[in-house]
Amino acid sequence: MAKAKRGNATSSSKMADNSDKQAEKFSLMLDSSDDEAPEEVTFEDSKTQALRSMKQALDTARREKELLKEKRRKRQELFQEQKKRKLLPADVLEEIDPTEGALNNNTDLFDLSPSCFSLKGNYTVATLEERSMASFQQQAAEDFIQSRLYGPGSCRTTSNELLSLQNKKGWNKSAAVQFVKKDWGKFSRINHGY
Amino acid sequence: MGEFKVHRVRFFDYMPSAIRAMAFNRQSERLAVARADGAVEIFNFSDNYFQEKVIPGQDSRAVEALCWVDQRLFSGGLNGEITEYDLENLKPRYTVAAYGGPIWTISSNNQGTMLALGCEDGTVKMFEVLAEKVQFQRNFDRQKGRIISLSWHPSGTLIAAGMMDMIRVFDAETGHATHRLLVERGVGASKSREVVVWSVAFLSDHTIISGDSAGKVQIWDGVTGTLLRTHLVTKWDVLALSVSQDQSSLVAGTSEGTVIQFQLISSTVGQQDKEWVRTRTFKNHSHDVRALAHTETAVVSGGMDTQLVVRPLLDKVEKNTQESSLRKIVFPHRSLVCCAKKAGLLLFQFPEHLELWRLGESEGHGKPGDSLTVKTKPEKLIQLKRKGEDHICCSALSPCGGWMAYSTVSSVRLYRLQYNNNNIGITKVSRLPKDLCSVHQLCFSSDSSKLFASSSHSSVIVVALNQQECTYLHTLKPKSSSRQPVHLLFASEDGKWLATANTDCEIHIYNLDKLKLHCTVPVYSSYPTAIAIHPLTSNLVVVHADQQIFEYSLEKKEYTEWSRKLQKLGLHSLWLERDTPVTHITFNSRNPAHIILHDMFMFCIIDQSLPLPEAKTLLYNQMTLRSVPEPERIRHSHAFKICKNFQHLLCVRLLEDHSLVVVERPLLDIMSQLPAPVRQKKFAT
Numbered sequence: 001m002a003k004a005k006r007g008n009a010t011s012s013s014k015m016a017d018n019s020d021k022q023a024e025k026f027s028l029m030l031d032s033s034d035d036e037a038p039e040e041v042t043f044e045d046s047k048t049q050a051l052r053s054m055k056q057a058l059d060t061a062r063r064e065k066e067l068l069k070e071k072r073r074k075r076q077e078l079f080q081e082q083k084k085r086k087l088l089p090a091d092v093l094e095e096i097d098p099t100e101g102a103l104n105n106n107t108d109l110f111d112l113s114p115s116c117f118s119l120k121g122n123y124t125v126a127t128l129e130e131r132s133m134a135s136f137q138q139q140a141a142e143d144f145i146q147s148r149l150y151g152p153g154s155c156r157t158t159s160n161e162l163l164s165l166q167n168k169k170g171w172n173k174s175a176a177v178q179f180v181k182k183d184w185g186k187f188s189r190i191n192h193g194y
Numbered sequence: 195m196g197e198f199k200v201h202r203v204r205f206f207d208y209m210p211s212a213i214r215a216m217a218f219n220r221q222s223e224r225l226a227v228a229r230a231d232g233a234v235e236i237f238n239f240s241d242n243y244f245q246e247k248v249i250p251g252q253d254s255r256a257v258e259a260l261c262w263v264d265q266r267l268f269s270g271g272l273n274g275e276i277t278e279y280d281l282e283n284l285k286p287r288y289t290v291a292a293y294g295g296p297i298w299t300i301s302s303n304n305q306g307t308m309l310a311l312g313c314e315d316g317t318v319k320m321f322e323v324l325a326e327k328v329q330f331q332r333n334f335d336r337q338k339g340r341i342i343s344l345s346w347h348p349s350g351t352l353i354a355a356g357m358m359d360m361i362r363v364f365d366a367e368t369g370h371a372t373h374r375l376l377v378e379r380g381v382g383a384s385k386s387r388e389v390v391v392w393s394v395a396f397l398s399d400h401t402i403i404s405g406d407s408a409g410k411v412q413i414w415d416g417v418t419g420t421l422l423r424t425h426l427v428t429k430w431d432v433l434a435l436s437v438s439q440d441q442s443s444l445v446a447g448t449s450e451g452t453v454i455q456f457q458l459i460s461s462t463v464g465q466q467d468k469e470w471v472r473t474r475t476f477k478n479h480s481h482d483v484r485a486l487a488h489t490e491t492a493v494v495s496g497g498m499d500t501q502l503v504v505r506p507l508l509d510k511v512e513k514n515t516q517e518s519s520l521r522k523i524v525f526p527h528r529s530l531v532c533c534a535k536k537a538g539l540l541l542f543q544f545p546e547h548l549e550l551w552r553l554g555e556s557e558g559h560g561k562p563g564d565s566l567t568v569k570t571k572p573e574k575l576i577q578l579k580r581k582g583e584d585h586i587c588c589s590a591l592s593p594c595g596g597w598m599a600y601s602t603v604s605s606v607r608l609y610r611l612q613y614n615n616n617n618i619g620i621t622k623v624s625r626l627p628k629d630l631c632s633v634h635q636l637c638f639s640s641d642s643s644k645l646f647a648s649s650s651h652s653s654v655i656v657v658a659l660n661q662q663e664c665t666y667l668h669t670l671k672p673k674s675s676s677r678q679p680v681h682l683l684f685a686s687e688d689g690k691w692l693a694t695a696n697t698d699c700e701i702h703i704y705n706l707d708k709l710k711l712h713c714t715v716p717v718y719s720s721y722p723t724a725i726a727i728h729p730l731t732s733n734l735v736v737v738h739a740d741q742q743i744f745e746y747s748l749e750k751k752e753y754t755e756w757s758r759k760l761q762k763l764g765l766h767s768l769w770l771e772r773d774t775p776v777t778h779i780t781f782n783s784r785n786p787a788h789i790i791l792h793d794m795f796m797f798c799i800i801d802q803s804l805p806l807p808e809a810k811t812l813l814y815n816q817m818t819l820r821s822v823p824e825p826e827r828i829r830h831s832h833a834f835k836i837c838k839n840f841q842h843l844l845c846v847r848l849l850e851d852h853s854l855v856v857v858e859r860p861l862l863d864i865m866s867q868l869p870a871p872v873r874q875k876k877f878a879t
Contacts, residue, residue: 134291138256138272141296141314148390148407148431149449149482150870153383155430157873159866162480168879 199853201553206542208859213496217260218487226267228257231545244721244739245527246697249284250585259300263323270297282677283650285603294319299343303350312341334369345396354402356391373419380408393435405432405446413470427454430872436486445493447483450872453495478503481871516771525794529777531845531857537595545585550576575618592638601633627666629655637683648680652696668709672702687729695722713751726779730786737776756802763806768813780848792846798836807832
């Protein structure tokens with residue numbers, strides 16, 4: 001509370017004096033338990049310091065506002081630029097719009113006439129095949145099942161292992177399926193009879 | 195029987211698709227099975243588990259759950275859509291987007307009025323089942339995690355939903371969540387991962403049963419929301435649960451491939467307090483069991499090993515009978531291979547493409563049982579990828595090898611093949627008659643001049659083929675008002691007759707000279723699984739799903755003498771006990787008395803000139819006959835000559851040069867290409 005009073009520019013010096021004395025007393029009371037003597041700060045110094053810090057604060061605020069304004073202006077310019085670029089050049093618009101003369105200057109340039117026109121030059125229109133939201137979700141759901149059943153921690157083995165186990169436990173123990181089957185393995189076999 | 199040179203073909207890399215979901219309809223006794231590629235198959239449990247209908251899959255469908263509402267079939271998929279299937283035209287009737295992200299589960303209430311969906315975004319969505327469509331009604335309170343499974347309370351007032359780490363109980367009228375049942379995570383390493391409640395079941399006494407990814411089956415009290423009992427059944431996941439109709443038995447399917455049964459019995463005899471006790475463990479699968487159905491008398495399971503297993507429960511059926519045996523359905527109940535008899539070509543049908551192969555040649559002669567050296571290796575001539583997202587429904591190759599056709603649920607494509615020396619040219623026939631759109635079966639006439647395509651209401655469209663184009667000729671319609679699809683087509687060798695069989699068990703014969711219906715064979719209660727017309731006698735031979743064989747004379751419009759004799763004597767019991775259907779019948783040009791047919795485990799030559807086997811005689815007598823001297827042989831031989839040398843048969847055909855083509859697909863080959871099974875440490879291995 002004392003600080004605020006000190007920083008108030010409209011406060012009379014008398015009030016300031018009083019508050020200063022009060023502050024000194026207060027600080028004396030606070031520091032009564034301290035061994036060190038408090039710093040001697042004159043009123044003038046503290047006043048200038050306070051004013052300076054306030055000015056600094058105002059300055060930074062103003063600067064920030066300026067920066068923001070600048071940014072906004074730049075962005076607006078960019079949009080205008082893009083808007084201009086989006087539109088066909090003015091002369092083409094003139095050519096295709098038969099009622100150009102009647103157009104008001106304030107008309108939004110996006111209001112093209114609804115009549116069809118052919119594009120000049122070799123242009124074709126093609127729709128891009130976008131994967132819809134549904135198929136992304138479907139893929140995510142399938143991935144969920146896959147990760148729960150076959151993902152880490154699912155403790156799975158291969159079909160070959162399963163067949164090997166069956167082989168080991170069966171009555172007739174024969175060669176591992178991986179060697180017998182011609183589709184597995186990287187080498188080809190010459191077959192008699194298919 | 196005779197000596198045949200056999201082309202033993204093992205280059206058809208047929209891979210069945212994993213079973214993802216199933217639903218049993220108690221009124222019609224039909225089981226609907228959804229596969230990973232989006233195909234939906236209907237099995238008739240009252241007719242020897244015959245695969246009645248197949249709706250081909252689609253690239254993006256990714257079916258996660260199936261549900262019957264009366265006789266209507268619905269599915270929910272990871273593409274976020276509900277699909278209703280048209281079971282008469284074998285295609286999706288319509289799809290409705292649920293707008294909740296991927297749909298994980300779908301279930302209807304007992305009254306058949308509402309469908310509840312569990313979605314990725316954490317909502318349980320309620321759809322009203324109307325006459326021609328389903329309509330969104332409302333959402334329940336949105337939850338923070340995905341809804342993986344749900345189950346209606348039989349009264350239709352509560353729903354239990356399995357999520358991540360918890361089960362929520364909702365009030366179906368208000369949509370508010372009433373209870374939260376926290377599911378404990380696994381021990382050790384899996385403590386850091388969330389536990390997924392893969393399946394829940396809500397019983398009428400307000401007990402909730404859950405199966406989760408930590409391998410537990412837990413019993414909860416749905417009224418107070420407390421845990422009653424935990425059963426740790428496996429180290430891996432419990433992926434599926436199914437409760438019997440009377441709620442006294444429950445089965446749980448695991449990633450190990452086991453199916454564990456729990457029954458509601460009192461622990462001491464005579465006591466009134468019943469509890470769920472683990473009773474049986476079935477290990478009929480090598481890979482994860484992802485779908486289960488509990489019927490009155492059996493447990494049906496299916497999963498990543500692609501086999502459908504029906505395990506009758508021995509306390510519900512009589513022991514040691516045909517009824518009580520384990521059934522495994524491995525291959526489709528229709529032919530995926532077409533053979534051009536004159537050209538020695540094979541057409542293999544895959545869901546996404548077709549392959550045309552030329553058979554190899556060998557030289558020299560040998561004794562029975564020898565392997566002959568291959569002079570020219572078999573060659574893949576064409577691999578044709580299908581256009582669009584729909585999978586191939588059926589395909590056909592003309593006997594001369596000059597035409598090839600396939601159909602999907604949306605279109606038919608016809609191709610002309612030209613052979614010049616070693617090159618093969620394929621051109622698509624561009625303008626097809628517009629009636630050829632949704633076709634279930636295709637068949638070329640024997641002189642390759644006509645194509646027959648079965649269409650809606652059991653009708654058959656006839657188109658003429660000339661040079662490069664095809665023109666519409668006629669639509670053959672049966673007299674009956676059947677709306678069921680035709681699943682078998684056969685055109686006779688002389689070009690005069692066309693036989694069709696539909697899933698109403700009706701067999702119609704059309705006269706192709708006059709282009710009208712000739713006659714209808716008397717309806718037999720079991721599905722026809724294969725039909726053929728003899729080239730010389732014009733007798734129709736039919737084999738049914740219950741393994742009965744009939745022969746019908748087309749000229750006289752009555753059963754033949756031989757057929758009556760067979761029916762009077764009855765078929766041998768071992769023949770009737772076979773559990774795979776006959777998928778093709780063919781004849782021997784050198785011996786008109788022969789009928790050649792095959793199923794998955796054997797092929798048989800029926801010699802009509804020999805006496806029929808009595809009930810007590812040995813049916814599989816080929817090995818013994820070989821060891822007996824010549825004069826004795828004639829005394830002991832009977833009409834059914836069965837050969838089991840070739841196994842896991844997909845196709846057996848007789849070529850024009852009198853050599854047999856046998857297409858085998860060893861189950862070991864399929865198993866070696868399945869995804870990873872769980873690692874189990876077994877003692878001493």
